[in-house]
Amino acid sequence: MPPSAGLGDRLSRLAQRHAPVIFPAPAVAVVALIIVYPVLYTGWMSLQEWFASSLTPPHFIGLANYAQILTADARFREAFFRTLYFAALVVAAETVLGVAMALLFNREFWGRGLIRTLSILPMVATPTAVALIFVMMYHPTLGVMNYLVTRVGLGPFTWTYSSRTALYALALVDVWEWTPLIMLIALAGLAALPKEPYESAVIDGATGLGTLRHITLPLLRPIIVVAILFRAIDAIKTFDIIFVMTQGGPANATETINLYLFNQAFAYFNMGYASAIAVALFAIVMGAALILMKVRRTAW
Amino acid sequence: MVARAGHVGFRAAPGARRRRAAARTIRTAGYYALVAVVMLPTVFVFFWMVTLSLKTQVEAAGYPPHFFRFALTFRNYPEVFARNPFLLYIGNSLVVAAGSTLLGLAVGLPAAFSIARWRQSALALTVLVARIVPGISYLIPWYILFRRLHMVDTYQALILAHLVVGLPLIIWVMIGFFEDIPVELEDAARIDGCSHYGAFLRVALPLVRPGIVAAAILSFIFSWNNFLFSVILAGRNTRTLPIAVFNMIGFEEINWGPLAAAATMITLPVIVLTLLVQRHIVTGLTFGAVKR
Numbered sequence: 001m002p003p004s005a006g007l008g009d010r011l012s013r014l015a016q017r018h019a020p021v022i023f024p025a026p027a028v029a030v031v032a033l034i035i036v037y038p039v040l041y042t043g044w045m046s047l048q049e050w051f052a053s054s055l056t057p058p059h060f061i062g063l064a065n066y067a068q069i070l071t072a073d074a075r076f077r078e079a080f081f082r083t084l085y086f087a088a089l090v091v092a093a094e095t096v097l098g099v100a101m102a103l104l105f106n107r108e109f110w111g112r113g114l115i116r117t118l119s120i121l122p123m124v125a126t127p128t129a130v131a132l133i134f135v136m137m138y139h140p141t142l143g144v145m146n147y148l149v150t151r152v153g154l155g156p157f158t159w160t161y162s163s164r165t166a167l168y169a170l171a172l173v174d175v176w177e178w179t180p181l182i183m184l185i186a187l188a189g190l191a192a193l194p195k196e197p198y199e200s201a202v203i204d205g206a207t208g209l210g211t212l213r214h215i216t217l218p219l220l221r222p223i224i225v226v227a228i229l230f231r232a233i234d235a236i237k238t239f240d241i242i243f244v245m246t247q248g249g250p251a252n253a254t255e256t257i258n259l260y261l262f263n264q265a266f267a268y269f270n271m272g273y274a275s276a277i278a279v280a281l282f283a284i285v286m287g288a289a290l291i292l293m294k295v296r297r298t299a300w
Numbered sequence: 301m302v303a304r305a306g307h308v309g310f311r312a313a314p315g316a317r318r319r320r321a322a323a324r325t326i327r328t329a330g331y332y333a334l335v336a337v338v339m340l341p342t343v344f345v346f347f348w349m350v351t352l353s354l355k356t357q358v359e360a361a362g363y364p365p366h367f368f369r370f371a372l373t374f375r376n377y378p379e380v381f382a383r384n385p386f387l388l389y390i391g392n393s394l395v396v397a398a399g400s401t402l403l404g405l406a407v408g409l410p411a412a413f414s415i416a417r418w419r420q421s422a423l424a425l426t427v428l429v430a431r432i433v434p435g436i437s438y439l440i441p442w443y444i445l446f447r448r449l450h451m452v453d454t455y456q457a458l459i460l461a462h463l464v465v466g467l468p469l470i471i472w473v474m475i476g477f478f479e480d481i482p483v484e485l486e487d488a489a490r491i492d493g494c495s496h497y498g499a500f501l502r503v504a505l506p507l508v509r510p511g512i513v514a515a516a517i518l519s520f521i522f523s524w525n526n527f528l529f530s531v532i533l534a535g536r537n538t539r540t541l542p543i544a545v546f547n548m549i550g551f552e553e554i555n556w557g558p559l560a561a562a563a564t565m566i567t568l569p570v571i572v573l574t575l576l577v578q579r580h581i582v583t584g585l586t587f588g589a590v591k592r
Contacts, residue, residue, distance in 0.1 A: 020420070024414040026407045028423065041441035124581065130345070133348060240527045265436060282433055
């Protein structure tokens with residue numbers, strides 16, 4: 001037997017033994033390159049002062065960027081509260097509407113499949129295209145939205161065209177896009193509910209509203225919290241629709257942290273400071289996620 | 301409700317029974333009316349997008365707007381192609397979405413298999429955190445790196461960037477599918493002399509084919525839709541559709557027909573693909589946390 005066959009055998013035995021390392025190795029390499037390295041780099045860059053537009057190299061300034069974010073940057077503070085307000089607003093609206101819709105659709109009826117399919121479309125439709133359509137619908141004089149609201153005796157509104165209403169107009173787009181997610185998740189939860197509590201409730205003479213409040217909603221709570229968790233994470237990071245529709249305006253009225261961060265990084269090329277904001281935004285998203293996961297465990 | 305109606309009903313007069321039947325019909329009609337009202341906003345936005353794309357410039361900007369009775373025109377679609385290199389943008393979007401999806405599958409499938417088989421939760425968690433990290437945190441280092449390597453405005457840079465969206469999605473969707481394969485099946489294959497690699501290629505992969513299709517389509521859709529990474533890393537040669545349409549807004553201001561036509565053309569492939577995998581969309585969006 002030639003020695004090369006022995007080597008081949010040994011190699012294949014080695015490959016067998018280390019299969020648990022070899023299988024994920026390419027993914028680990030890619031994740032290290034495109035996820036872990038950039039995140040660490042951002043952390044490192046957040047301790048520097050550097051304008052990518054200038055020829056001066058980055059120089060280390062310690063935690064000065066963070067100090068400025070926390071104490072001296074009024075624009076960040078406004079963006080921070082605006083982001084939380086926007087996220088709380090859309091997630092609350094989506095949860096109430098989504099759960100209500102799930103309760104409405106949770107029965108056999110002709111066309112149920114069609115409803116499910118239609119509900120998925122706002123979530124997957126290209127956000128840029130959706131934003132574009134809303135830009136046209138929101139037009140203050142020619143838009144169809146003002147036509148519709150004046151027909152029912154409201155408005156006309158200024159939608160994204162005034163600083164007073166712009167954030168709400170954007171929230172409406174987000175609610176349009178993402179209420180179906182909560183609805184579909186809640187619907188999946190309703191389908192998995194046990195039957196027994198309802199049977200004993202009927203024996204106890206409970207009313208429809210009573211079973212909803214005391215049985216359905218408490219049983220549904222864990223899965224609704226999961227839905228809220230996913231929505232909260234993404235709502236805080238909302239970018240596409242805001243950038244396309246208002247770019248943070250008018251007069252910074254819709255500048256969330258993500259938009260401010262984008263401007264610092266790619267309008268002012270203030271990379272060090274932008275990196276520090278990116279770390280802060282990550283901390284905020286993580287904080288919201290952790291709070292929600294805690295809520296999931298504790299009983300009400 | 302039904303039980304009570306039956307109770308009272310078995311000795312009731314025919315007239316009363318008819319009245320109850322009528323009441324039930326009204327209730328059903330009321331239910332469907334409510335369902336229709338609730339779904340109206342969802343449908344209306346798409347309806348408005350498509351009808352705007354079929355209106356003339358005068359009609360599209362006409363007030364009050366016409367919902368059903370307007371002169372149909374298809375000229376907006378060729379106009380989009382005439383005024384922009386729209387075919388190039390479509391090609392760019394296809395290359396980037398397909399490239400990042402294929403790369404994501406090549407790397408993600410063995411990883412998901414391995415995570416499901418050997419419970420490698422550290423890798424799974426890292427990938428999950430990638431879903432939480434704000435996109436711009438990646439974008440700043442990439443931008444600096446790719447600019448230094450002269451890779452801004454290349455397909456490679458965009459494909460790698462879009463992998464950040466696609467790879468975690470693929471891995472998490474596929475973990476669920478691989479976990480559903482009974483371990484005995486794979487052990488049997490190993491006893492029959494298959495290596496781990498043979499068991500993966502010849503036993504596991506064919507069993508999860510529906511999952512692969514779903515994961516691939518989801519990854520494709522999210523790359524196709526991606527705006528943030530492309531707006532910075534794409535250039536004149538690699539500009540993808542969302543960026544192209546965004547750039548059209550400034551120029552077109554009030555000429556809505558072509559804009560709506562472009563929006564319709566971007567959205568259409570996504571909708572077609574969605575119809576193929578709609579059962580898995582929610583699973584994908586929640587990273588397997590919610591299964592149907």
